[in-house]
Amino acid sequence: MATETQASPSQYDKDNPFPATISENKLLSGEGSKKETRHFVVELGGSGLSYACGDSLGIYPTNNPEQVQELLNSQDWTGGESVQLPKDDSPIPIKIALMSRLAIGDQSKKFLQSLLERAADSPAKSEAEALLAPEKREELKSYLEERHLIDYMLAFPDVRWEPQELIGELKRLTPRLYSIASSPTRHPVCTHLTVAIVRYETLGRQREGVCTTFMTDRVGIGQPCVPVFIASSHFGLPEDGATEVIMVGPGTGIAPFRAFLQEREDKKCSGRNWLFFGDQHQKTDYLYREEFEAWQQSGHIANLSLAFSRDQAEKIYVQHRMLEKGKELWEWMDGGAHFYVCGDAKRMAADVDDALHQIAREHGGMDEEAAKSWVKQLRRDKRYQRDVY
Numbered sequence: 001m002a003t004e005t006q007a008s009p010s011q012y013d014k015d016n017p018f019p020a021t022i023s024e025n026k027l028l029s030g031e032g033s034k035k036e037t038r039h040f041v042v043e044l045g046g047s048g049l050s051y052a053c054g055d056s057l058g059i060y061p062t063n064n065p066e067q068v069q070e071l072l073n074s075q076d077w078t079g080g081e082s083v084q085l086p087k088d089d090s091p092i093p094i095k096i097a098l099m100s101r102l103a104i105g106d107q108s109k110k111f112l113q114s115l116l117e118r119a120a121d122s123p124a125k126s127e128a129e130a131l132l133a134p135e136k137r138e139e140l141k142s143y144l145e146e147r148h149l150i151d152y153m154l155a156f157p158d159v160r161w162e163p164q165e166l167i168g169e170l171k172r173l174t175p176r177l178y179s180i181a182s183s184p185t186r187h188p189v190c191t192h193l194t195v196a197i198v199r200y201e202t203l204g205r206q207r208e209g210v211c212t213t214f215m216t217d218r219v220g221i222g223q224p225c226v227p228v229f230i231a232s233s234h235f236g237l238p239e240d241g242a243t244e245v246i247m248v249g250p251g252t253g254i255a256p257f258r259a260f261l262q263e264r265e266d267k268k269c270s271g272r273n274w275l276f277f278g279d280q281h282q283k284t285d286y287l288y289r290e291e292f293e294a295w296q297q298s299g300h301i302a303n304l305s306l307a308f309s310r311d312q313a314e315k316i317y318v319q320h321r322m323l324e325k326g327k328e329l330w331e332w333m334d335g336g337a338h339f340y341v342c343g344d345a346k347r348m349a350a351d352v353d354d355a356l357h358q359i360a361r362e363h364g365g366m367d368e369e370a371a372k373s374w375v376k377q378l379r380r381d382k383r384y385q386r387d388v389y
């Protein structure tokens with residue numbers, strides 16, 4: 001275990017990110033997986049940055065240069081046209097603005113409205129205008145999600161933007177936050193990340209997540225060109241190492257729990273650890289398998305509950321495993337355990353929350369109202385914490 005510490009506060013933060021290097025980029029998904037989940041090591045040496053278990057690493061990505069060039073070509077711009085960004089001191093070339101300052105992916109309803117005001121009549125214009133009717137909200141949402149800036153440029157070729165006018169319509173490229181998958185007790189001057197690389201197709205074009213492909217396709221190992229900062233979090237381990245913890249982290253949601261397990265091992269915490277992990281297939285998507293199996297063997301992970309959703313005809317998810325072990329889970333909670341959830345916010349976190357309520361009803365002898373207040377109280381006591389996205 002490393003012992004280096006960083007006592008003085010860092011000069012680097014969200015407004016002044018540190019140019020970090022990626023020293024490791026390893027594919028975690030096995031051959032044949034439908035996913036591309038990667039393990040990154042981001043070096044913080046020399047930055048003075050420190051982090052706590054449960055924090056996230058903020059990364060400012062750069063857009064794909066080929067996509068930026070395609071945008072410039074669509075307007076017959078050289079890229080050298082000067083533009084002024086709000087709140088900036090001096091003008092910069094539009095190519096720089098499109099590369100690293102502005103979001104060129106999906107656009108807002110406001111952008112679409114500005115575009116339509118400039119567009120000549122065409123079938124594309126009629127289609128888009130029809131979606132602005134109040135009853136078409138859902139269709140408009142899908143329309144906006146499916147299209148990136150370049151799609152509008154190609155679908156409305158008669159619209160010629162002044163560079164400054166276009167800049168005024170685009171949103172800032174914002175940093176992306178990734179839950180740190182390492183503990184500072186073991187890795188004080190680097191952070192580990194567990195990242196699902198986003199690639200998909202809409203309208204016959206290949207699309208990609210800006211930051212995930214920036215990290216894996218466009219940043220070379222050892223280049224000091226990844227602007228980062230530490231985003232502190234409310235999400236963290238109980239102070240008392242004797243407290244038991246239950247961690248539910250399917251997919252990339254596993255990240256902070258790998259950090260929790262490292263930290264509790266390093267600090268020799270006596271409280272038991274229960275990990276719920278799930279993903280599509282055991283053979284190809286069991287992230288960090290060797291580490292978790294070793295911890296299971298050593299007893300550091302007292303209970304390991306796995307849910308591989310696509311290894312059988314019926315889907316099996318982490319919340320199904322929770323319900324199967326409901327009696328034991330209730331006993332842990334009744335004994336003061338802390339309960340943590342990380343990963344998908346839309347479906348998983350809500351279903352896990354339902355399962356927790358169900359366990360309180362079935363094994364804690366509560367009615368619906370009592371189970372609701374019990375869960376609310378857990379949250380107030382910070383015994384139930386979520387890091388969901």
Ligand code: NAP
Pocket residue numbers: 035037177178179194195196197198250251252253278279280307308309310315317318319343344347348349351352389
């Ligand atoms: P995931 O898509 O959340 O899948 C993990 C497992 O959860 C799969 O077995 C999946 O099963 C299962 N699942 C699906 N619905 C569920 C439900 N209602 N309850 C419980 N489990 C459920 O895995 P992921 O790779 O972490 O991707 C999560 C999403 O977050 C991605 O869209 C990713 O782009 C995004 N995201 C990732 C990061 C990051 O990488 N750090 C950061 C921000 C956002 P099935 O698929 O078989 O249904």
